[in-house]
Amino acid sequence: MPIGALARATGVKVPTIRYYEAIALLPAPFRSSNNRRHYSARDVARLSFIRHARELGFELDAIRTLVALQDRPEKSCSEADSIVGTRLIEVGEKITYLSNLKMELERMLQGCGHGRIANCRVIEVLADHGECCHHQPLPPRKKS
Amino acid sequence: MPIGALARATGVKVPTIRYYEAIALLPAPFRSSNNRRHYSARDVARLSFIRHARELGFELDAIRTLVALQDRPEKSCSEADSIVGTRLIEVGEKITYLSNLKMELERMLQGCGHGRIANCRVIEVLADHGECCHHQPLPPRKKS
DNA sequence: TCTTGATCCTCCAGCTACTAGAGGATGTAG
DNA sequence: CTACATCCTCTAGTAGCTGGAGGATCAAGA
Structure with a gap:
């Protein structure tokens, strides 16, 4: 899946996806021989997660933490709760x-x-x- | 009145005052021989106006218009009303x-x-x- | 008179979260 | 074969400041 398709699938613009990669919010994807990025279904899920969190107004730093938490299912969700709670107070x-x-x-x-x-x-x-x-x-x- | 006093009088930080001057939201003030800025009571009023408008969430461009309107008392206030109305809808x-x-x-x-x-x-x-x-x-x- | 600390100056870099554009290479459809 | 779409990197711009470097000047106390 090329970057344009990922953009369409998630509603995130192409330059924004590249930006997220540059700030390491998204991992650098596989590149084919012609240097083009290729994404998987997992990338679609991760970027959708990020987009949704952005819609809820979370800062990229908070999202970074939330994304990392998502990959550690055994951890307590108190940290996630606290991020959401903080955001709730702000709002x-x-x-x-x-x-x-x-x-x-x-x-x-x-x-x-x-x-x-x-x-x-x-x-x-x-x-x-x-x-x-x-x-x-x-x-x-x-x-x- | 030096810039620091203006800052204290209006609650606007010194670098912000210089920034407003740089973008021509505030006129360049009189400079004494040592190159320091000096302000008058009129400047205090103008900067307070700007600060208050900022607190109400107006953009600097809108404030520029409002400040200019203030100096033309004979004009209709429909333009000012429209700026406020737009802001009201936004809010x-x-x-x-x-x-x-x-x-x-x-x-x-x-x-x-x-x-x-x-x-x-x-x-x-x-x-x-x-x-x-x-x-x-x-x-x-x-x-x- | 000297020194200390506050205040002033200019200029430049950084913040958030992108967005847009230049300039060029490649892929796809008719 | 020719368009046109899509991709690449890199740079700069957006709003509205904020902070720091590096240096000059001023006011007050010893």
Whole structure:
């Protein structure tokens, strides 16, 4: 199975597959004489696993750990649980953060009389932090 | 007011201020003879505006527009409204997305018997996309 | 006056997780 | 035989910073 077929089978783009190989998230596959990569069903499974974990928002480092765990069936799953638990907390916090943000954006829009900038509520609120209810720190730099 | 004082006054880090200047989000300030930047109260206001907009998750490009609008009080605020409205929609979609994700992560954790990897629900669900209810595409690459 | 420590300067590299493109070799179908 | 698709490597770009190297300057205390 060439790389294009793997891409179609998993929904992961070809350059992304090569990228995963470069960062050793995927093992270097067998190469045929013409230097082309060839993949097996096992590779399809592994890449699908990775893609699914990405959809759930896990970082590549976490996924690296999860993939490694998958290959050790006798281990306790406490580490996997902990990764998922951490992610769950993150997602919960993000939802709270975004919900507050949403309320504030709504208030801004509602307060705006749709006239001139000079008395635009939107610009006012942005200019004066005291006028709003959003007092959280900048969100941590993270993925979705 | 030197750059360090501006940083303390606004809560924006010194390298970030220089970065904003480099991308022309902040105007190049007056430099004293020793080549050091000096800022005014107006700069404090402008940078606070930017910081607040960042906290609300606006992209720097959007902020650039908002800052420019602020300087034209006679203009209609429809453009500002539209930027906020777009952001509001984004935030709403993200909340929906993350809420689904949260439910799925919770189901994964609940289903796990906390035993061995071999029968870990967490790993199983990741391995088999069919076992979960999450059928959304990968989220678009975006900020918070 | 000297020294110490804080602050400032510029420039460059790195972070995440890709994505896109150049430039070229090979495979496949009509 | 000619297209066209697919493959290869390598490099650079995205957003929004962040941190460090290497060096200059300033303010305060001994």
